[in-house]
Amino acid sequence: MKKTLLLLLLHFFWTCSLIAQQEFRSKSAFHIAYMGEMVTHPGLSIGYEKYLNESEKFQIFLRPVMGFYHHYRNNTTFHLNLESGFRRTFKSGFFLEQSMGIGYFHRFVDGDGNYYIDENGNVASGGNVGIPFVPFLANVGIGYH
Numbered sequence: 001m002k003k004t005l006l007l008l009l010l011h012f013f014w015t016c017s018l019i020a021q022q023e024f025r026s027k028s029a030f031h032i033a034y035m036g037e038m039v040t041h042p043g044l045s046i047g048y049e050k051y052l053n054e055s056e057k058f059q060i061f062l063r064p065v066m067g068f069y070h071h072y073r074n075n076t077t078f079h080l081n082l083e084s085g086f087r088r089t090f091k092s093g094f095f096l097e098q099s100m101g102i103g104y105f106h107r108f109v110d111g112d113g114n115y116y117i118d119e120n121g122n123v124a125s126g127g128n129v130g131i132p133f134v135p136f137l138a139n140v141g142i143g144y145h
Contacts, residue, residue: 027051035067043069059087063099077107081137089145097141107131 028050035043047065065081085099107130114126 027054035069041069041071043067057089059089061085061087061099063101071110073110075107075109077105079103079105083137083139085139093145095143095145097139097143099137099139099141101137101139103135103137105133105135107133 028048031045031047031049033045033047035045045065045067047063047067049061049063052060052062061084063081063083063085065083066079068076068078070076081101081103083099083101085097085101087095087097089095108128109131114128115123116126118124
C-alpha cells in the first residue's frame, strides 16, 4: 500500500511539474457520464479534463474523475481516479482516445453487514467499513464531438 501511495504521489508531482513549465493557457472541459452496466447497475461519473497542448487534432490531457456505481444486492462502490492520456480527433468529428491512470476505490458490501471468524472459531458480526483498493487503469475510447 505504501508503494502504491508513493507511486501516486510521484505521478501527481511529475504531472504538476509538466503543467508548470507550459507558457500558454490551455483549454479544459467538464464531463458527467452514466457509469453503469445497462440499467441494472447504475452509476455516475463526474470529471474535469485539462488539455496540456493547443492542437485541435491531437490532444494530451490530464483527467481527475470521481463517481460511484451500485450493484444491486452486492455492493456500492465510490471511486476517485487520476488519468492521463491522448486523443486523436478526425475532421469528421470522431475521435479515438487512450489513457492510463491510478485510482482509489472504496466498496461497501450490501446486506446485513460483514461477518468474520474470530480467534475462538466463532462467527462474529463486523461493521460495514468497506473494502478499499487501489487499481491501475487503462482505457480506450471512441466518440464524436
